[in-house]
Amino acid sequence: MDANYQIADTSGIITPALVVFREFLDDNIRHMIEIAGDASRLRPHCKTHKTAEVVRLQAAQGITKQKCATFAEAEMVAEAGCRDVCLAYNLVGPNIARAVAFRQKYPDVTLSVTADHEIPIAALGHAMTEAGTTIEVLLDVDTGQHRTGVTCCERAERLYQLIAETDGLIPGGFHVYDGHQHQQSHEERKAAIDVEWAKVIELRDKLIAAGLPVPRIVAGGTGSFPVYATKEDPTIELSPGTCVFNDAGYSAAFPDLKFPPATGVLTRVISRPTDNRITLDLGYKAIASDPPAGKRCTFPALPDAVAVLQNEEHLVLETNRAGDFQPGDELLAIPTHICPTSAMHKQIVVVSGGKVADHWDIVARDRQLTI
């Protein structure tokens, strides 16, 4: 295996196995804080790891706020000791009642949620008032991705005013996610982000002039948070996700970001069906398949391999080194996209100092814990 990713004794590891290399993980958390300037500016997204131990490692370095997308993640984060949770996912249907249940189960945890439409705003306000409690609501602002949110215009102003006027709701600021800013050049990315940011600030200032509080702007993902980090605005909360583990995809997409992949999937050769093929136990039930077929992972120890077929439990590689491998031999795959890969595994094997040191449950892979 690659010198950077050593595991002394793999004989007890059932493959395919998600593995985290502790030293890289610690470095990535440190580097994230370095870019932010201060741990207090960060609200990382836990969807990448879904793991209480990672929340606690971040807390040990001073990160006290977390962002999430599901109630399972929110509950995992609260159970891990975090007292400030932002559920950046517009609530509809049974999630309105789950927000009440969360407030009741964790009364000492600040839960903020996002909204972008009158109907859920009214439903959430009604539910909170009925329950005799309140919740902070961030306006979901669309800065060009057109995935969720409202663009910075009169409708955004009216909705924020509505949040402020609705019993049970407290206006908490904005949520700004810009996953569409995928310019490889940092300068081009920064320029595109700044055009949108100017509109966000204009909206903010209008609302403040109208007497409304805008206490925070939760902004950015892994690709954009270094841009927001350079702005001297004390209300910005930076919310990168992927970089805590990082992956081969973000390493290639954003060359300015220096986060080595901290996780891999250990896999074994199960067959050598032809002279130039080896087949691994690494199907798309164990590694994310949102990247195109053939581009779902890389092998540090076998960079020339070409993935020619993947099914649920198999990955077939073509390589002129196939003859070097026997069934049972191991390889480490670096996933192209780690976030949906983590969600496929019940546990992560923790390697420290080149040895298996621990196992962490990926608690929030389930969509419902108790709430």
Added chain:
Amino acid sequence: MDANYQIADTSGIITPALVVFREFLDDNIRHMIEIAGDASRLRPHCKTHKTAEVVRLQAAQGITKQKCATFAEAEMVAEAGCRDVCLAYNLVGPNIARAVAFRQKYPDVTLSVTADHEIPIAALGHAMTEAGTTIEVLLDVDTGQHRTGVTCCERAERLYQLIAETDGLIPGGFHVYDGHQHQQSHEERKAAIDVEWAKVIELRDKLIAAGLPVPRIVAGGTGSFPVYATKEDPTIELSPGTCVFNDAGYSAAFPDLKFPPATGVLTRVISRPTDNRITLDLGYKAIASDPPAGKRCTFPALPDAVAVLQNEEHLVLETNRAGDFQPGDELLAIPTHICPTSAMHKQIVVVSGGKVADHWDIVARDRQLTI
């Protein structure tokens, strides 16, 4: 929602939710047996559902044999009462010891496994002999997919002979999987399968002439099992997987197969970010992403929708009917590929007579149960 997929009260269903429609499921099991001619000819692959209740429903219709790919699936199937389990996945590494553990935990269950190489054959024989037990081994025969297995030639004969000569192993026959036979025309598919089948039979007859038993040939998937079903060979065990639930992908790929999709993913609109877009809580953490982006599901009630963006928790559709939808409105998505979709969910909501009737745990989504 589509008239075929009605759910009377969805208010308590947290979305995204995997849903099975019981009547379609029962029909699909019945139709699978109809094609096979008799339930005793079937050894369906449980990877599609990973659910004990489906194994029991199949048993109630006379299916007593199951095929699987992981030890978690094997254990789930054994716990569901099945006494004849084929683990059609070549064992290496810790899976050798797990085979021993399985034999010890379930001594009354016949466990057969596959092999295609001398090294694991020796390791498995050694482990079984040490444990004072035996296991049936099927030779994994490659009929052109080149994913695993050996082609029908001298090497195949030698390996089968080796299995027969290895203490602790019992030659159990062949495993023949041909997922590459994706001809849309049944006649073309049949012609291609028959060319390969002739080689399998030639190999079988040679081995029998040499005095070796070849008691069974586990053959085919959903696309090919109807072809094997027409052959009057009592040693054939038909092993379709997908058709028990079926999906939009196989319905389109194999028009000769009449299995309606029995499962869907219930989803809700969470945003309407532009005039022609609606955004659903249906990311690729909840629906399989091995089909290309934009083609991962269909909506019976919104056939004109075009999927323009999908992330981990979001699916953005463009439709000129966007104005008809409000946040909280529901849609049912039919997955293009159900097998890796099932593996993403902890539970399946069971709908019968148009009402939520039960919840089944997708037990074998975890890769390890107790063994």
